[in-house]
Amino acid sequence: MVPEVDHRAWRDLITGEDPVPSPDFGFTLMLTNYRIFYRNDPSEANVAVLTRQLRDYFAKYESLYQVELKLIFGDEYTELFAD
Secondary structure (H helix, E strand, O other): OOOOOOOHHHHHHHHOOOOOOOOOHHHHHHHHHHHHHHHHOOOHHHHHHHHHHHHHHHHHOHHHOHHHHHHHHHHHOOOOOOO
């Protein structure tokens, strides 16, 4: 299950404190855009919007981003689709 929006890792992704190597071009592009949005407006309100959008994206496409979720959250991430 994808961690809740208040998990510190979401903020770290947006602020660029946590680099996540991904072969997925779409994910890399989206994350780069979020980081640009953050640099242009580092307010807490903007961070809240960006973290919610990022978390919702991962929740929607969780099955496609298993590798990235494990890199981001490590042992905290539990795959819903495990046998």
